[in-house]
Amino acid sequence: ADPKIGVYGLGTMGSALALNMAEKGIDIAVSNVTPDLIEAFVPRAEADGLTDRVTTAPDLAALVQALPRPRLLLAMIPSTGPIDEMLGQVIPMLDEGDTVIDAGNADFHDTRRRAVQLAEHGLNFVGLGVSGGEAGARKGPSMMFGGAQASWDGLKPILEPIAARFGDAPCVARLGPDGAGHFVKTVHNGIEYADMQMIAETTDLLRGGLGMSAEKVADVLEHWNDGALGSYLVEITAEVLRYADPHGSGPMVDAILDKAGQKGTGRWTAIEAVTLGQSATMIEGAVAARAWSSEKPLREATGAAFGSARLNLAVEPDDLEAALLAARVIEYAQGFRILEAASKEYDWSLDHAAIAETWRAGCIIRAKMLGDIATAFHEGIAADRLFLAPAFADVFAVGIPALRRVVAAAVTAGYPLPVLSAALGFWDTMRQPSGTANVIQAQRDFFGYHGFDRVDGKDARHGPWWD
Ligand code: 6PG
Secondary structure: OOOOEEEEOOOHHHHHHHHHHHHOOOOEEEEOOOHHHHHHHHHHHHHOOOHHHEEEOOOHHHHHHHOOOOOEEEEOOOOOHHHHHHHHHHHHHOOOOOEEEEOOOOOHHHHHHHHHHHHOOOOEEEEEEEEOHHHHHHHOOEEEEEOOHHHHHHHHHHHHHHOOEEOOEEOEEEEEOOOHHHHHHHHHHHHHHHHHHHHHHHHHHHHHHOOOOHHHHHHHHHHHHOOOOOEHHHHHHHHHHHOEOOOOOOEHHHHOOOOOOOOOHHHHHHHHHHHOOOOOHHHHHHHHHHHHHOOHHHHHHHHHHHOOOOOOOOOOHHHHHHHHHHHHHHHHHHHHHHHHHHHHHHOOOOOHHHHHHHOOOOOOOOEOHHHHHHHHHHOOOOOOOHHHOHHHHHHHHHHHHHHHHHHHHHHHHOOOOHHHHHHHHHHHHHOOOOOOHHHHHHHHHHHHOOOOOOOOOOOOOOOHHHO
């Protein structure tokens, strides 16, 4: 049978996605920029009994020729220079109505630019956010589609069968045109950063502060995972904490250098948030924590100069659970506020309930809470005020006092909580009808004659300091 889609790029993610498609009965053609990965792919397809569904093409031109029109060509290669290079090569080979799909983690600005570039040739460009790592790509990822309706119509019969399932629902949706899918994936990753950092901060409090062993912390997290905090990230943290170092004694985590890597999506989320007039402080905190982690020599020098001792931590594990839950709602709320701001800016009409539903399975931030979030949006809560949804009233009633006790205890004892404390800073700012910006406005007017609005609405835009 004719291949339904071509997959270009047979690295970890591309090959997993291709095998997933073949397993779901979709005939595919595959290729790669270098032959080694094509050669490595063939025995894997054989081992899985999928060779009948796979056509291998030696290069991009052969891959394009193997596809029926209108063509669907999915690239799983770095969404930076390599994709631009590939587009430059492939555009002349394609025909009007064909679709190229970038399934990598692209900056959505690039996706928008590439969509315009392809449209000039009568071609469609899809930015497809794919989450779930290699296992997800192979068994069922969560996918965030941004592109033309016509491309969605062609791709839906391929993407739905390979997607993760929540109940019967496939975790893939067309979220909007051009960069919408990649933008949603970027914010997904920002939330991922914040959630990971929050869990790391909590682990530090449990281990360093309460003196629990890694194994004991794993028990605590596993218990939390059975409740409202149920999520992939809590689950895997419990799991990694149970591993012993095969090359030494003690837990594996203690043998890992405390310098976090980052490829950029969390940082992009923070940048876009600020550009859109938002501020996702929990995501910014997580990006900052990763950046600071890489400055180990400076941390060592500062610790040597000023001391690195931490005081006894007076905190209850139950408070940590409740605090983490409240902070997680705030973290999602910040994420959806960015999505809403971008939706307005780029005229995407994002469906926030559909986004939450797409994240319920297959992706890294899948969490029980996403069901309540989707329901809250279905029930009409505004996208910028998720924390006011009735479903979360009890979470905050218990969780905010707990978060306050946790942050206070940690600050007193000298434990850094860049993300958990950011949650509280946001919360305490947003619950105050009267804030501190009157002083900022007075300062601005004083030094720059910038003017201000008065509380009583009187038409007097400058302070007496200018009289
Ligand atoms: C996912 C992940 C995935 C990848 C990130 C990690 O949703 O499957 O987010 O896309 O693991 O790129 O990003 P960092 O390397 O920046 O942590």
